Amino acid sequence: MGYRIVWSGALALVTYSVITNVAFAGGIERGGYDIDRLFDTSRYVIDGGVTYVMPDRKLKNVKDVNPKNGNLNLTRPNTADETSGYAVPYFSAKIGITDDVDCMFDYSEPFGAHSDPGLNWAGANYDVEQKIRTHNYGATCSYKFDAGPGQIRLIGGGFFQEVTGYKEQLVTTLPASLSSRYDGTGTLNVSDQGWGWRAGAAYEIPEYAFRTSLVYNSQVKYDNLSGTVDLTQVPHIAGIPALSNPALGVVTPVYGSATAPDSIELKLQTGIAPDWLAFGSVKWTNWSVLQSVSFCPKSTRGKVACKPGSAVELTSLDLLYRDGWTINGGIGHKFNDQWSGAVSLTWDEGTSQGYGMQTDVWTLGVGVSYAPTQHVEFTLAGALGILTSGKSGTVVSNGVTYGDEATYSFGNDLVAAVSTSMKVKF
Template sequence: MASRRFSKGVTSLVLLSSLASPAFAGGLERGGYNIDQLFDTSPFSFQSGVTYVTPQRRLKDVRDTNTSVLTGGGNLNTRPNSADDTSNYTIPYIGFKAGFADAVDCLVDYSVPFGGHTDPGSNWAGANNNIETEIKTRNYGGTCSYRFDMGPGQLRFIGGAFYQEVEGFKERLVSTLPVLLGTGTGVGRLDLEDSGWGWRAGVAYEIPEYAMRASLVYNSRVKYDNLTGTVDLRQVPIVPIYGGKITNVFGSAEAPDSLEMKLQSGIAPDWLAFGSVKWTNWSVLQSVPFCPTSTKGVAACTAGGATELTSLDLLYRDGWTISGGVGHKFNDQWAGAVSVTWDRGTSQGYGAQTDSWTLGLGAAYTPTEHIEWRFAGAVGVLTSGSSGTFEYNGQTYGDDVSYSFGNDLVAALSTSLKIKF
């Protein structure tokens, strides 16, 4: 009797753990890859949710270190030496899960795994580095698993594929001379887009009686081998060859692969402990060069190469995210969870992505056996640091602007509705 009460008491907490701490992670992390709905014990379930994140990263002590009119935008040190760097964003999710023959489960989902948006504007001393940059992705996935009895529990093999789209842009001040001459704003813009395929594979072991589950899932890289776009220099007519017009460009990049281990187990009647460790290969994104389409097949498009027209400089290192928490079922309708998450910053002295610490609180309300509403909140700290010159593969980056930043706050709210039948 006690073990049956234990199992019933923690079941509703199993999937709550993924909503306990929406985090502001490093790199271009947004929602990441999350297939927790695949483990839903209902034969069929539909889930829709959204997370709203408000990072408050503020740059200060900004100094324009490349004051050349032609290559550095001009001397911008008379402009404000501080700026709000980050923008609020939302992360949507939609998923449908179906079970077949008590052994096979399949999940189709839409998510936003990666993205980024910085918007310090033009009125700051670092406008020659960035006015606004935004990257968006859309991910359409299909994942299935097969489970069978093994020992006291069940072993599950997981596999799937996903199709991913990416688009984005960057604007920066190329030169102040067109403004002085009355021939333009001096702002240049890069637009890009591409799509690609990825796959995932994993394994999980579950003992339902104790709400115990251990899983290990690998998500592959997505190769953007045909990044295409434009460089718009119509507002910078003084640039040789490409100034005053729009130029078609091409490049290539990769969305990172990742490996995540999740653990959870009942620890007492109506109590659940959970944790996870994730590695993300953000170091695949360094400097992404873009070259005129007219040079394609003539010379390789490489960072710092002779045909490079512009680049998207990220210069990331690998990311690590560690999370742990505990959940409790209060009664047949209400359950809650609390978690702590640490994320290692991906910046290496260039950029503002330092370590973050996040405290998350989540709750689930189940008015009937077919409906579950979840909501969660999180507050965290983005740790301090600075950005300046950085050397990579013999190339120098960050020599156009330097700045520092203190410990800043980040907050998030998340909600979802699940229908089970």
């Protein structure tokens, strides 16, 4: 004979919505896609929160391998702090339209990245600062119906996504006569927007706190990335080979295209004893769609293909990712009607392939939920993880060479995160 469990639902939502997404994931993932509020048993739910992540990735053994832009090995440190802390906000509202139809609307920042080692390191010709940020506005609905001892829920929805990108790097070192007026850097600023969709299904047996779901989130095509490359900090001087490029000294309108990856995620939770819950998830993300994103002058559009290695390529954002897996598992416990807690362990597979620093990440998460009344709930979660070691060097992909500006290595570094949220339901 099995046992029956009646839950308020708070514990399950703490484990999924807070614990599993508070750290430093692979690729350019930040908050990811989260629709778990759709399963809340309350008719109306409004919640919001923010996660602050503090990675401590340190680069060492940095070597400038392209001294034609100026030998930085002689003048700048061979170490750097690569990342700084960042915040990831989230907001959602769920409405039970009927007993069988639920809809939720949410704002999130599913993808993003920020590196800022600065100008004073031997790899400045590879990276001074890079930033990617997304804004995602989603609407997701479900329809549920009885099936056996539980209910099947069919899920579908769409989302509108905006992206902005920024890149700064040292183009060349300048003689003393010019360095007092120019710093030798160039910057890229681009933006675009696109649409995506999701579809999935879930099976729930509420009295046993059982739920399993499978949800697919589509790619988002950014076919009209546009912006500028600003090289006004590198003067154009005819007769000097390093400074004779006509793109120097001016701002050039550019265009490009990219794709945000699709993903599919399987989640499972079940009661294992009165007031105890086990949960887990497996997610595959198609990070390999992000290789090298080329940017070319708009004046060349329709004349020459803008692709890696093209003669008209002005700059590029090089990622060279492979697909990645994320596996999570944990245990939750309901202490009483007000307090619940959970602990989880997450493994996120590294997506770099000899270039870049996206190695495996192991994260331990702990969270607690406090409900002073039946209408209000507060959550607080923390995570501590290990960014595993590796190195970045020169690689060749599809006949194009990458990583020929700088090489470096890194050890096992720490990442910490804290997340807090508030939910109102009625």
